[in-house]
Amino acid sequence: MADSTLQPTSAFSHLEPTSLPGIAIEPRENFTMASFAAGKGRLEALAAAIREAYGVELPRRPQRVVGNGIVFVWLGPDQWLAIAERTNNRDLEVELKQRVAGLASVVDQSDGRVIVRVSGPLAREVLAKGVPIDLHADTFGVNAVAITHASHIGVIMWQVDAAPTFELAMFRSYADSFAHWLLEAVASTVPAAA
Amino acid sequence: MASEHYSIFSVLREALRGHKGWQPQWRDAAPQKDYDVVIVGGGGHGLATAFYLAKVYGIKRIAVVEKGWIGGGNVGRNTTIVRSNYLLPGNIPFYEMSLKMWEQLEQELNYNAMVSQRGVLNLYHSDAQRDAFARRGNSMRLHGVDAELLDQQAVRKMVPFLNYENGRFPIHGGLLQRRGGTVRHDAVAWGYARAADQLGVDIIQNCEVRGFRIEDDKVVGVETTRGFIGAKKVGLAVAGSSSRVAAMAGLRLPIESHVLQAFVTEAIKPFIDCVVTFGAGHFYISQSDKGGLVFGGDLDGYNSYAQRGNLPVVEDVCEGGMALMPRIGRVRLLRHWGGIMDMSMDGSPIIDRTPVPGLYLNAGWCYGGFKATPASGLCFAHLLASDTTHKTAAAYRLDRFATGHAIDEKGMGPQPNLH
Amino acid sequence: MARPANSPSRDPLQPQRLSNGGLVDRSRTIEFTFDGRTYKGHPGDTVASALLANGIVLAGRSFKYHRPRGIISAGSEEPNALLELRTGARREPNTKATVAELFDGLEATSQNRWPSLDFDVMSVNSLLSPIFVAGFYYKTFMWPAKFWEKLYEPAIRRAAGLGRAADVADPDLYEKVTAHTDVLVIGGGPAGLMAALAAARSGKRVVIVDEQAALGGRAIDDAATIDGRPARDWVRAAEEELAARPDVTILRRTAVFGTYDGGTYAAIERVADHLPQPKDHHPRQRLWRIVAKRAVLASGATERPIVFGDNDRPGVMLAGAVRSYINRYGVVPGDNVVVFTNNDYGATTVTDLIRSGANVVALVDSRPKPSETVSRIASATGIKLLNGAVVTRAFGKKRVSGVTVRTQTGAEVKLLCDLVAVSGGWNPNIQLTTHLGGKPAWNDRLQCFLPGALPPSMSLGGSVAGDFSLHKALSGGAAAGASAVALEGAKPITIVVPQAADESDAITPLWRVEDHAGKAFVDFQNDVSDKDIELAEREGFRAVEHLKRYTTLGMATDQGRTANVNALAIMAEITSRTIPQTGITIARPPYVPVALGALAGHHRGKSFKPTRLPPSYKWAKEQGGVCVETGLWLRPSYFPRKGEKDWLDTAKREVNTVRSAVGICDVSTLGKVDVQGTDAGIFLDRIYMNNLKSLPIGKARYGGMLREDGVLFDDGTIARFGDHHYFITTTTANAVRALQHMEYCSQWLWPELDVQIISATEQWAQYAVAGPKSRELLQKIVDPAFDISDAGFPYLQVGEITVCGGIKARLFRLSFSGERAYEIGVPARYGDALMRKLWEAGREFGACAYGTEALGVMRIEKGHISGPELNGNTTPHDVGLGGMVSKTKDFIGRVLGARPGMLDPNRPSLVGFRPVDRSARLRSGAHFIAQGVEATAENDDGYMTSVAYSPSNGHWIGLGFLKHGPSRIGEIVRAYDPVRGGDTLVEVVKPVFVDQEGVRVRG
Amino acid sequence: MRIACPYCGERSLDEYLYSGDATVRRPDFASPTAQADFVKYVYERKNSPGQHRELWYHAAGCHAWLVVTRDVSTHIITAVEPAKDVALGTASSMKDTA
């Protein structure tokens, strides 16, 4: 919205991209996101429509699939979150409404959630200080998704790559609280200065 | 039947002869063939009921049957708080009567149950909470019950050890009932048992009720692990086991059984003088005469008969504790345990007849029935003896759910685990 | 007493330190203080081993009698040696000297004594001990009644407790970690190490924990031999192998303290307790939540003493602890030692003592005939063996100086000594098997309780299972580890069990020595003697749980780990029952006491709960907005300006501005739920009490949700955007519960409906723009393509629009204030910018920002209900919304809402109030009493729910529930508020104070 | 306690909310005995020890309502099914008995 007089602001007031030995963290907000839920009896038709439009299979378990410029994250039974970079005014709500009209209910979530990326060899150790699920590579591999909580804050998280890189999405209003916890967990994990 | 009178003199006398002369505090009675009244459940309420039946209503042949050892249920595992700072007219007079009875209890029983009116302070953290407490305090005052609304300064003066500086939910003040406090839980069971025993009540331990004998639609006795015991009337005071025992008579109650945990720390030098409840977290605390911090929080939240809880609630409660009193960070938790609560659908108790003639019900005490022990005993005894409702317990009817007269202090509706 | 002549020369500063042996680092000497005096020790010491190295055994005073007490054990079962560690904010009461590791500069102070440990005035209690028997206070202090609280109890409380909590907040950090594993091995002794090796070699994930600083368990304490080499070497090799495997986690200084449902174990790691201070940003302790598919419990066993006269004299120590001090710490706790045992393992202590150069005065073995092991030891060492003999009494005061022994013939002999090593046998550490309700099972041969039914997925290895010898521990551990992974689907592997001795576990029970003189303690810390047990029995407290509660036996910081079995055995003996008939008290978590800070972790102070910030938060702070906690949210409550003296002043100005011009308020915190699907309309009709079928597209309507019991649960607006598309709002407080309720209805009650419920609360930054000038203001924001004139966008209209040059937005013509008003929503990332824009645009209209205070005032002026009226006990009729309740459809709450009690005309119902003296202030929470009657409960007619100073009226106004309220309009009643000293005459009025005709909302 | 959400996998107690007996079903509002039926439905519970079929909500997870079969004396869980499937009669364990 180049011609708009409104500029977006970050939900994080003190989280900057940071790289420390063994771990890097980065807030990520510039996405367009939409959640969609299959209408009753429309699940297969919806899956076909997505296949048709994006060439990927909607995951039926807590997984995500990466398509061409779009990612689908399982969000619960018969529900997904579609995520794409927010370039060229792309608006997934609008886009999906066209493609799955009559098959699913689509809701814009681009602003509802913000994402924090945590990566590096210490990522699992840091996250285990707030996230209660098993992040072992054999259990939670690349593209695995979990809806859970981190330090009392609800998160949807997934693994991006084997670095390992994780992304955690949380409601926007929690961004600062989450960052506060995360920085504490990072500080207590990286070897102390002295 | 032990009849010695307890006093410093009897203790000194016994000290001189190596304490060889003490008698059992109550007889370990064997069941007789039948009784006028059989009370099922040797907890605080059952024992108190037996005592008042004998003492106030002159009933002669009374038995209390207990499946384990007396006092082993909730009376022996609660956080010992007594108070009458209720909100609703159905509740206040009852709990106030109970508090008044606590004030006289030791002389009545000749047993030191350490009734200690050290004050119960409920903290508020917002204007809305303050006003809700004001409503409650005013309700209490209208009933002639003591209540004070403290501002932050007054609270600070009284309990300086709380987190006033960087709390997530600032402490704005508190509702104080000075006459509230704590009572030594075990002593309540033992004191009532001893006093009831002295009046001839049979206290029968290790005797579990497994069924009711019902003839001509009327209860005529109980089947127990020690055989049949006949009874003209049977009163249930089995707290967390209410549904399962009532089911033996074909009844379904408006009750779910939930687990509540309690916690005690290592003994430390006393610094908490009153009972404090944290209005913004699930946490309340007092310090026992031995020095242990005794505290608790919310129910675990799920149906249970297991008498133990789970880790998330342990953490939740301790988080509340640290939020309220960050200086106890290095004090150690010594033990935590659980009890089974007869959570009623509106959070208030039931003292009533049942649809089965001869069978009477005292249940639904939730996690607040310890403070009710004396009044519950008296009102239940009244009902058992006279077949009429004691006027102070008139609201505790079983049919109030059908008629739409729930007594819902917390306004949580028919969700027992939310009360 | 003199040190034996043959003893090797020792460090004069640590007279009891051996010149070699143990895991301590003699190359470094560190200093610590105890009661202000400085001593030396080595890294690897515990405070106890360092004290003992310095020849100190007196470590504390007992709880009740203030008897001098020494170090008894070398582990977490210690009942006596409890110290205050550190000072100031880090002061840590009741710390077991036997667990606390030494660090340079450590400060330790003894407890429960005044003025000093050596001379404790309170030890007069000891003289009064004939009175202070178990339960004496239940019999006394009752007269006069008043004196209990004024006199007796304060005195009791002064004596209560041991150490002191710090006076200020704990400065250290704590954290929590969740770990998942295939196999959790609890205990790093020989059994645990073998179990871990067996499990790890199969490739499974293993976590092995031990509460001590070093692994090895009793194999280290006993300086055992494994595969022909010192156990410590074998342990090191095992550790190295485990450490090299990526899927093995070794946690030292970590005690598993609780077994919970579903294979969850809690453990506490003492991350930095062995350091002067935690490292920067690092925690002092860490709480582990370990989720394990299988657990192998290899927790070993704890030795128990024998009860005899004055068995609490400092210098009377558990035999196994004596061995630990010699072999693990290189300290010999005494020079002339009497060993008193009823079992072979205890007798082995002699060998270690002799090796360390101590003089073994005698081996007193209560068994009439020497066992093979005992004969072997006696002949190898040449010590004096007294069979069939018992120690009847220890003497000495602050340190044992000798014992009286009754020999097999009944003769009494005195033996001089400065250390008595006692072994009454071993109690397997079964606590973690009972936390889920498992009942221990008595074993007659071993004379101890073994685990009974185990928690699901737990198995046992080593002495906890009664496999007492080292050989059995190793093989039992290996088997447990192998079978645990086999059950998890690992291929069976064969593991070679190393060679080790199969020591004898022969024992003949002896619980207490008959006819002893002096006081014989069973529970040291709580000062419970065998006489107290007899008294309890006499008074009818025979059930073990009664015994415990009456005498407080087993209730101290050690939870009776050295006391409980002895106690119940004595009770069994007195009541002529067997031990299994007598039973054992239930063990509860935690296995070792756990700092509360660790159980709270990160969640304290401001981090107790997360904080939610609304989109305009930053802007509001810049504007000086004062924010308050609303659930988890921080919301601006008012925006003070210079010259305003308080919040009230500010709120008045804000209200006036809204009512005369325009104001802006962040209402983003309201719950927002998107409801779609072909049955969305039917669904909403079932969850709202009012009719929604007729709601046209592009319109919004107010609605009320009931609980199934007919009580009003929540209210909000329902907007319709399309045929099958609705957007509803809930109150801020109920946002989460309302969503949950809707999901319950759609998934459980009516899963056949085609309805999709998606929360959109955080997607939209939503601002109320209210006041006569609101449209003009918005006109400057809303893109020109959209007609927001009163005709084009009337009251209750909703629409999808764009603002500020193409930003998508939603506009709702709703009003909580009663003014012409809108709510405008934009995607939350633009929330901050839109607020700034509205602010700028509003300048020319004199706009203000307003917070929850003004919001509250205006809704009260309009008689709109909110939280205080939705208190969980009110019906639609109570709040004046009875007319909205549909009579034609089914909806949640319909049927039970029609019970007689719910429709009772006597229920207080909503009306308004104003003070008769218009300058008087009203307060919510006041109760209504009719004039001329007494202020009593019978005359309580209701209560005030909400009050506000109404700038529009120039006086205070209120809403409240009053019996027969609507028919009492015009009546004057008392608003009685004794807790705040208020008693105000108020006039009952209609609950609308502004624009009663409701014309302003339409503009 | 850990509950295996059929969608998310096994999770700890703190992700879930308990919501009571799953064996009672909402009665017909139009029945002549509706009021008595609703009283029973809303208030009266069997609440017996042993196996219990009960509703849980995966609050911190996928928001599914679940029917959990659990022994309330041991806390051992033997089945977890989507409430939606149970209500529709399509849960796998129900098919078996149907």
Ligand SMILES: Cc1cc2nc3c(=O)[nH]c(=O)nc-3n(C[C@H](O)[C@H](O)[C@H](O)COP(=O)(O)OP(=O)(O)OC[C@H]3O[C@@H](n4cnc5c(N)ncnc54)[C@H](O)[C@@H]3O)c2cc1C
């Ligand atoms: C952790 C916890 C904290 C609490 N805190 C407080 C508090 O601070 N203040 C407060 O007022 N209340 C509190 N309570 C609640 C209070 O303890 C109970 O409401 C009250 O004790 C219940 O009454 P009771 O004493 O008669 O019950 P119990 O002591 O439980 O007595 C019931 C007895 O019935 C026996 N029984 C059961 N079934 C049978 C059978 N079939 N045959 C024979 N006997 C049977 C049981 O064994 C038991 O002994 C708390 C409860 C718990 C668990």
Ligand SMILES: NC(=O)c1ccc[n+]([C@@H]2O[C@H](COP(=O)([O-])OP(=O)(O)OC[C@H]3O[C@@H](n4cnc5c(N)ncnc54)[C@H](O)[C@@H]3O)[C@@H](O)[C@H]2O)c1
């Ligand atoms: N022959 C006998 O009569 C006899 C009797 C007792 C012990 N023993 C000896 O004991 C040893 C038995 O080996 P084992 O491995 O079974 O026991 P162990 O005592 O050697 O090891 C147990 C380990 O578990 C740890 N531990 C206990 N509870 C714990 C908890 N909750 N959390 C974390 N750690 C915990 C302890 O610190 C200890 O290191 C052998 O060396 C054997 O010779 C022999």
Ligand SMILES: Cc1cc2nc3c(=O)[nH]c(=O)nc-3n(C[C@H](O)[C@H](O)[C@H](O)COP(=O)(O)O)c2cc1C
């Ligand atoms: C008010 C109160 C104080 C307690 N103080 C202690 C204590 O100091 N030490 C202790 O070990 N247990 C203490 N307990 C807990 C009991 O030991 C016991 O766990 C509890 O009564 C439940 O019984 P159970 O664990 O046998 O089921 C206390 C219990 C209560 C109710």
Ligand SMILES: [Zn+2]
């Ligand atoms: Zn789930």
